[in-house]
Amino acid sequence: MQFFTYHQEMQTPTWSKPHQSLDAGNAAGSNEEIDVISLGRRIRHLRKQKKLTLDDMSEAVGVAPSQLSLIENGKREPKLSLLSKLAATLGVTMDDLLGAEPISKRAALEIELERAQRGPLYQSLALPTVRVSSRLPMDVLEALVGLQHELERRLEMQAATPEEARRANSILRMEMREVNNYYPHLEEEASKVLAAVGYSGGPLSHHVAADIATHLGFSLRFVGDLPHSTRSVTDLKNRRIYLTQSSGDHDPRAVLLQAIGHYVLGHETPTTYYEFLRQRVHTNYFAAALLMPEKAATQQLREAKARKELSLEDLRDAFAVSYETAAHRFTNLATQHLDITTHFQKVHESGIIHKAYENDGVNFPADHTGAIEGQAVCRYWTSREVFDIPDKFRSFEQYTDTVAGTYWCTARTERHSSGLYSLSIGVPFAHAKWFRGRDTPERSKSQCPDPSCCRKPPPDLSMSWAGQAWPAARANSHLLAAMPTGAFPGVDETEVYKFLAMHSED
Structure with missing residues (x-):
């Protein structure tokens, strides 16, 4: 999830440090x-x-x-x-x-x-x-x-290569794993904001989200001409946050709260891709901590664990958020408050990992930089098997034997504008006893990264078709494109500044 705060002063390069007298x-x-x-x-x-x-x-x-x-x-x-x-x-x-x-x-x-x-x-x-x-x-x-x-x-422009971005993402994911994806200072900031607007519990309403903006001195403007490369634009000069009522795949509360997060957390214009990604992770976390406050979410999770009824659906429903938001929030709190290690995946129907996190030792596929995103996950993992399940209403659970151990996972699919994705949370076998769905009969076995597991066609198919097939590959233009440049990759700053100039006259 990607949101941008635009500062009025642009940074210029300094060629040499002035001498001190x-x-x-x-x-x-x-x-x-x-x-x-x-x-x-x-x-x-x-x-x-x-x-x-x-x-x-x-x-x-x-x-x-x-x-x-x-x-x-x-x-x-x-x-x-x-x-x-x-x-x-x-x-x-x-x-x-x-x-x-x-x-x-x-x-x-x-x-x-x-x-x-x-x-x-x-x-x-x-x-x-x-x-x-x-x-x-x-x-x-x-x-x-x-x-x-x-x-x-x-x-x-040359420095902003896909490899640089992948390395930055890998470094950031390692940092997240070292702290078990739990950031106390972000929890504290979210708690202060909620206390300031008198939040008393339950799902965070749109009204309370707007109250948070008002408390911080911002007015909200819903417009129909938001720059195409943005989800929100914050005008720090006139203290306005511009949003669109057509939120598409994203919860409008989260869009607003992330825009607010950049301000509350004191973010400055990012100078590296790592800094850009880190800011995005922190604002995502901050927004989730507002939508699902630590004290209330932890209480529900602990009670469910005591009953051996942990469930992502219950967490989702209790706070009226998306399944993906609930899954992310579970990774924030599970190790810190429940002593449960876990992993999360968002996988496209093509089998490509879109997002991932782990602190339980699961063997995600990775390239030489340590990057997970963009890699094909084993077709026998729960995150792939779920695409073939006819029942899309309920979650699908499965035990999978991997070279790193046996894992229990729960997954479901959600459709977005860019296709069908699976969202899954997994834990080592020893932790499965705390979850609803632990009695699933579904079993699978993965030998990845051994190519014979699922990357090579079975011998009988190869005997019949090797050398006799010539598929016309779908050409993805992003494979040839350079990394977007600028402090906010992919954002047309001229378009944003023209937008702000026009609306500042309102």
């Missing part, structure tokens, strides 16, 4: 860092504005012209005493001399090019540096800075 910092009355490149350009501009040569300045402040040249070129940082003399000679205050804003467009370009050439990206190219001076034509200066921007953009 203890003396200058004290002069400004703070410990702020001094940008020596910007300072040098400002001194040069003010000197030329007063029609002073380096020799004239040297005589006035008692420093050699060569030393002043180094300062103006941003290669040496002046001491406080010299800064004071320079300011007096140039007829400005210290604050004017240490100002952060470039004094002209050309000065801004000169500073940017100077920083770029000193940065690691330019230096890694082993190219000669260009002397940045007043004799460098403006069009050349603009072209060099533009080339630097384009080079950075292309390198960022």
